[in-house]
Each structure stands twice: as C-alpha cells, then as structure tokens.
Amino acid sequence: MSVYAKFAVLVTCAVLVACNQKKESKVDVVEQRKADSLEMVKKAEEEAKKKPKTADDIKLTKELSYDKHTLEDTYPYQDTSRRFQLEKIKEKLAFVENFQRAPANYGILQNHKNKNKEAPLVKNYHRNEYTRISDSLGNERYQSAPVYAVGETDAPTIYGRDGSLVKLRSTDTLPMIKIEGVSFDGTWEVPKRYVKVIGDTVQFHRVVFVDVTNQNILTAERQGDCDWLIRSMNPATTGRHKPPYAQETPTGLYVVQEKKVKMYYYKDGTTSIEGFAPYASRFTNGAYVHGVPVNNPKGSIIEYSWSLGTTPRSHMCVRNASSHAKFVFDWALKFNALVIVID
Known part of the structure; x- marks a missing residue:
C-alpha cells in the first residue's frame, strides 16, 4: 500500500470515528434532555404536593364582563334569602389551581x-x-x-x-x-x-359555577396565581328529579365539550321536535348551559323568564337569561373551560 493510500485510510477512519462520536453525542443530548424534562416534571409534582393552595389563598374580585340581570352576593327570595357560596367557590378554585401546578397530559x-x-x-x-x-x-x-x-x-x-x-x-x-x-x-x-x-398545553383559566341549591350561576376568570375575577352573577334554573325524562343537574367538575347556537329538543316520549334552547354549551351527558327555551322550533329567542332562579324545572340543563347564555357560549371555549356544579 502506498503512502497516499495509507493516508487516505487513516483519514477515512478518523472521519468515521468523528461521525460515530457525533451520533453518540446527539443521542446523549436527546437522552439528557428527556432526563432533564422528567426531572422537572417530578420536581413540579413534588412541589405541588408540598403546599397545596386553600380557599384562604384565593383572591376573588368582582369585575363583571356581563352586567345584565346581576344578583348581589346575598339576595332576597320569597320569604327568605339566597346567596352565592363564595367560600365554597374559593375552595373549588383552589382545587383548580392545585391540579394544574404540575405539568400533565x-x-x-x-x-x-x-x-x-x-x-x-x-x-x-x-x-x-x-x-x-x-x-x-x-x-x-x-x-x-x-x-x-x-x-x-x-x-x-x-x-x-x-x-x-x-x-x-x-x-x-x-x-x-x-x-x-x-x-x-x-x-x-x-x-x-x-x-x-x-x-399537555391546555390551561383551565375560565370556570362556570352552577349552584343547584341557590339556583344561580357565576363565572370566574383567572388573572394570575390564585387571582380570579368574577365575570357574571346571574339567576339560573337547574334540572329536576322527574323520571324518566327529567333528571337533576349532576354535581361535579366537567369540561365544556360541545356548542350549539340552537339546541333542538324533543317533546317528552316522542321524536317530534318541540322547540329549541339558544346558545347551548354542553358539559356532561345531555346537560347544557343554555338560554330560555322556546317551545316553537321556528320561534324567536326569548331573553328572560320569571322561572329563572326559582326552583329546578329543567331536564338536566342549566337555564339562563339568553344573553347570559350567549356570554358563556362565547367566553367558555370548548375543551378549554370548566363547569363546576355545586350544591
């Protein structure tokens, strides 16, 4: 083998060694990044478990984005009074803060x-x-x-x-x-x-609270760490227990999943369309937050009903003033907002 041939072999070997080292280096970098990412998630989860937020940590300020049909914190109802359960709402908001402190899919x-x-x-x-x-x-x-x-x-x-x-x-x-x-x-x-x-990038910064005991609805929006703004406070009417067609609005935490400008509904026990509910946002089963029902498929939207805020009378849904239902419809984005039903 000539000197030049030997030199060419040495150069080729050096290049191959360098390439292999470069590949190994890239693999090492990727593996290290994965390890660092897992370590960050682990630390975040450990930190979230150490000091969970409580209702006392939540700052809840009234700054309305929707100001029609607004109720006070406590308000008269027949010969008694009703209220927004703000302390319970703060407890739920603390829970929302806590479960989002660690990264999650x-x-x-x-x-x-x-x-x-x-x-x-x-x-x-x-x-x-x-x-x-x-x-x-x-x-x-x-x-x-x-x-x-x-x-x-x-x-x-x-x-x-x-x-x-x-x-x-x-x-x-x-x-x-x-x-x-x-x-x-x-x-x-x-x-x-x-x-x-x-x-793993979704953030739940908008929450609709439905109170089946006091028959009201409140919306809250996150501004920063434990800092929430009340965006609306309105009367609502929830589901009643009258099987087999009407059921209570179930308590719990749900995600807004579906929206319909007009949610058509059947007359009980038939497949005949009886009417529609405007600006409907579905959160569980057949339960929607929606406006005042119109018992005519071709009728016009009704803004308000005397029955709002009185006693449960829906099939499972949460009835609102129609303009408030539209506010929720536009504000509570699909797969990005929560509905929390309390009692």
Missing part, C-alpha cells in the same frame, strides 16, 4: 348518547326507579365510561361521567389507558375509545 371521558359503545356492567350495580343501571356512587351506566381498577379487566369498578376531566398517566397498556382522575379520585384504567386527549 389531559383527557376527557366521553360517551354522549353511548356513541362510544355502552359501558359494561360494573361489579356492583343496581337499577334505579326508572330501570337505569348505576354504580355504587350513583353514576349511571348510560352515557358513562367504564372505569377499571388497575390491572383488572373482568369488569369495571365504577362509571366515569361523560365530560369528566382526567390526567393521562400511561398509554402503553393499549387498548387501556391509565388515568388519574381530576373529576374523581384515584388512579384507574379506561378503554381508549372513551378518552378524548386534549393535550
């Missing part, structure tokens, strides 16, 4: 009208007075997702209501996804078909 349980398949029977179930099946917590099978104890596949333990918010913990057990409940407690597994992934 979020999902929503979905099964509106059983579109993702009827959930299997839970281990312990019973039939209610209108023959529908529910779990030990009272969550109905219809329109719910089956929620399994980790590692168990024979039957679900509970039902997760449509619209429930969860954190995704693992997707390597497909067709099951490991979740941590936000709307409910515990770590569970749910079949993938029932989970809509909404990602």
